[in-house]
Amino acid sequence: MSPKAIPQGIEKGALRRATAREKATLDAKRNPLSIARRIKAAATAAGLEDKRAEDGKTWVSKARQYIDALAEDKAKLTPPDGAKPISAFWTYGIEHPKAPKNDQGVPFLSQRFIAEEWAARQNKPAPGAAQTLETTQGGRELDDMFLWEPEVIKALGGAEAGFPQGYAKATWAKISETYAGLAEGRTLVFGQTADTRSILHQQELGELCKNPNVGLHNIDFVYEAPRSWPEVTRTEAGTNAVRAVAQFDNKDLPHYIDPQGFASDTPEARKAKIDSLLESAPAQAQPQAQAQAQAQDQAQAQPQAQAQAQDQAQVPPQAQVQAQAQAQSQAPAVKAAEQQATPKSPASPLWQMGFQQPQTVTRPQRTGPAPVAASPGAPPLASRPLATGMDGPA
Numbered sequence: 410m411s412p413k414a415i416p417q418g419i420e421k422g423a424l425r426r427a428t429a430r431e432k433a434t435l436d437a438k439r440n441p442l443s444i445a446r447r448i449k450a451a452a453t454a455a456g457l458e459d460k461r462a463e464d465g466k467t468w469v470s471k472a473r474q475y476i477d478a479l480a481e482d483k484a485k486l487t488p489p490d491g492a493k494p495i496s497a498f499w500t501y502g503i504e505h506p507k508a509p510k511n512d513q514g515v516p517f518l519s520q521r522f523i524a525e526e527w528a529a530r531q532n533k534p535a536p537g538a539a540q541t542l543e544t545t546q547g548g549r550e551l552d553d554m555f556l557w558e559p560e561v562i563k564a565l566g567g568a569e570a571g572f573p574q575g576y577a578k579a580t581w582a583k584i585s586e587t588y589a590g591l592a593e594g595r596t597l598v599f600g601q602t603a604d605t606r607s608i609l610h611q612q613e614l615g616e617l618c619k620n621p622n623v624g625l626h627n628i629d630f631v632y633e634a635p636r637s638w639p640e641v642t643r644t645e646a647g648t649n650a651v652r653a654v655a656q657f658d659n660k661d662l663p664h665y666i667d668p669q670g671f672a673s674d675t676p677e678a679r680k681a682k683i684d685s686l687l688e689s690a691p692a693q694a695q696p697q698a699q700a701q702a703q704a705q706d707q708a709q710a711q712p713q714a715q716a717q718a719q720d721q722a723q724v725p726p727q728a729q730v731q732a733q734a735q736a737q738s739q740a741p742a743v744k745a746a747e748q749q750a751t752p753k754s755p756a757s758p759l760w761q762m763g764f765q766q767p768q769t770v771t772r773p774q775r776t777g778p779a780p781v782a783a784s785p786g787a788p789p790l791a792s793r794p795l796a797t798g799m800d801g802p803a
Contacts (some may be wrong), residue, residue, distance in 0.1 A: 412633045414765035415523065422526035424507055427518055431509040437555040444555055445564035448472045462571070473571035476554065480583040485547030486591055492537035495755055496592035498585075498617075499524040499541065500600035500609040503763055524599040527631075531755040538755055542588045551584055582612050589616035592623050601632045601762050602652055605659045614653050615691050624693035628653040629757045636762075639672035645679055646671055654690045664689065 437444050452475035462469050479485065488494055499520035502508075508518035521543060528539035542548040555561045556577040565572050585608050596617055603610035617623045634647025646655065646666050655666045664686055671679060 412759045412761050414763070415760050417765070419523060419526045419530065420505075420764055422529070423518060423522040424505070426522040426525055427508055430522070434555060434558065438558050438560050441555075441558065441560040441564040444561050445472070448475065448554055448565065451475055467569065468571070470566055470570040470572075472565050476551070476556075476580060477583075479547055479551055480580050481587055482547055483587060483591060485550065486542075486545045486584070486588050488537060488540065488545075493593050494528075494537050494540040495531070495595055495597060496588070497524045497528055497539060497541045497597045497599060498589070498609060498613050500598070500603060500607045505764060520599040524597075527599075527758065535755075542585060545588065547584060548588070551580070556580060578608070582608050586612040586616050589613045589623075590620055592617060592620055594622065595627045595629060595757070596623055597757060598628060598630045598653075599632075600630065601635055602657050605656050605662050610656060618653070618691040619694050621694045621696045625650055625653055625687075625690050631758050632760055632762045635668070638668040641672045641679070642666075642668045645683060650687060650690075651683060654686050 449470075449472050452471035455475055455478075457471035457474050459468055459470050460474075461467075502517050502519040502521075503523075504515060505518040506516055508516040511517045521541070524541045525544060528541055528544060531539040543552050562572050562576065568574070589612070598609065598614075600607075600609060603614055605611075614628065617628055618625045629649050630652055634643040634652070636643075638647065645651075646668070651666075655664050656662065657666055657668060659665060660667065666682070666686075671682065674682070
């Protein structure tokens, strides 16, 4: 069955979120000093002071120290006690005629707001069921600093105060890595593939693979593989596991798959390529407590097995049959109790990339030269970064 379009309710909610964010960003650009004062006040409240850098010539402002610490503050990224939400991640966005325009004049809806709206709807019937980085305490605080805006960076003191070019992306990369390291269980990626320039590719996916509570098998992409790919590529290289490891936009970097070239390979060559990629995925770490418990279990396993074998040898055959029958009769009740005690997690959506265009709307014909086709293996134009931002070009 073909994946459905993004639900209209989520589409409308995401547009409202994008519009509200656009307004807040414009306010921050008009009054960046108020943002800078708020950050410095938080740094002062944390007991920080301006200090000299290690070179003895430059200085690092208390605001920079505060933000750096925030990006690694696990407490502000950890859900409340007992909550185990599905952690959602996102990358880039989709063109939408009603979305705010980016810095290239294109109406562009970030996947961030689609992910946030999805999480909010999951949390209505089951609070704490889903989250995104920007909905955590630390993510909200960093988001409200508007570090992507040059006016805010200037108000904070610029490079002389420890805020060089590229600081915003580096900081978001660090907090994203921290967030991924704290995820548990199944995670969702709101994107089609991970572009090599994205924080998703550079930090988050690798950290999720290493995370002892997640691993490669728990990474699910919300969108189906690109329909521009040949069917065999969609089927074999469009799985969640492969898309979490491979990249499809830069042949000069590791883990590259050319969607067109892949389809022309022999089945044996395709399998070898996939196997090699999956083997290169960062290994899932084992929790220290679990490793210690496993070692103890193994140490005790042999004597326990021997004792159990001796006990079974002394039990009359009729008693063994009765014990097995009793265990089988209790199994359904035990299983039902376990299912009732374990809360159900939200189902993973599987959507097409893009929105369902109203049939009553006729898209105007393009004028001027024909658009330039994307290079082989590049994501669809609608999913390419069209502006700077958290997952845009550095």
